[in-house]
Amino acid sequence: MSRFVMNEDVETATFDWGTAGMRGAPTITGCESYVVMDVELAPGFAHPFHKHPDQDEMIVLKAGRIVQWLGEDQRELGPGDSVHIDRDVVHGSYNDFDEPAHLQVVLAPAHGEGGYTAVDVSSEEPWASLRG
Template sequence: MKDLDQGITANGQGTKLNILGQTYYIKAYCDTTFAFETNSEPGQFVPVHIHPTQDEFILVQEGELDLKLDGQWTRAKAGDLVRMPKGIPHGYFNKSDKPCRALFWVSPAGKLKDLFDELHEMTDVEEVVKISAQHDVDFLPPEAND
């Protein structure tokens, strides 16, 4: 069992990962939650997927994200909190011309940190989808992103 460590993870700190070209920083991890920062350049995205056992949140810190939440398009701007209950299809897309920085967290942590560790520096999208399914992240077919 992993308990939450106390303290501060400073801005720009945390384990740095490259997941399909996006920079992620792990900010906190324990059995009950997993928090990470994403840095998405214009045009970067994570396709629509489902976490069957985890609630997920996004706090947009800089820029904006277009989100597809349960089949509907919406936009979150700096300061907005996005709530995505378990089982709800969701994906995020930086469709703007500026970078976006956001804090994500899931509860419970489940297998997501282990998945991120495996995906670091991986470039084969089909393999990413396969490994993700083994870690309780199920990607929908590409047309779900339209």
């Protein structure tokens, strides 16, 4: 089902780490190849350490800054920066700054009922102690 997805039609869900607007997912567009989300992380919030066992991911920072963890490595990302994350690799996005961070997230292939499956590992070691 090809279709236009207008900004006002993007359904936004609120999580403990921020918000995600589903722009492309099986339930939105019928596409099973990928999922596209608009994510906002408020200052001081994060999408803590997790992994997607069956999906690759690309995160593009559109505005603001984040500290992006990829395994045990980290890097500060700003507007226009991105990270590719292979399936089953632990990662986390942390907004340690004073302004909201806006990310465009693509996961492929679509998986699970909502299009993506995330496994929280933030309470497991070494992830629980990594940010000290």
